[in-house]
Amino acid sequence: MDDVLEELFAVIEDRKETLPEDSYTASLFTHEKGENAVLEKLGEESTELVLAAKDDDHEEIAHEGADIVYHLLVLLAMKDMDLADLEAELEARR
Template sequence: MDVLDELFDVIESRKADLPEDSYTTRLFTHEKGENYVLEKLGEETTEVILAAKDDDTEELAAESADLVYHLLVLLSMKGMDLDDLRAELEARR
């Protein structure tokens, strides 16, 4: 299992258990619902772009990780998983 699989498993676990002290729980239970995660994706995308523009590779890696995390949360919200993403990427190869 790689780090993305592990992260997705944690996201799925948080979705099922909704521990109170979890940021992921807050994403799943926010009053704005899915729109909150979509806003976070937009925010993280902007931060990735700015880090790339500034040639800040350390910040680019950090913001890219944030972007991927929020994307995985959205996939989970939509009932999708990494296999769905892998299948699409493989189909494009």
């Protein structure tokens, strides 16, 4: 899981730096709505996750959960934060 998150975060940082035209991630960094684009996605996907949980739909819970994790990592990159910030917070709760 650590490796997957680290590799995904590295790709997100690369998209932020290089802004390829065909990249969904890059489109979040250049969106006319600014950070609201990713914040709205997080809101929508949280609602979708709740609905999936109420349906006890495990496949959909994993799908929406992954969408949330991806968009959370984009938000961290947008705020010039990184995975270590999240890890430090989780570590402090152990």
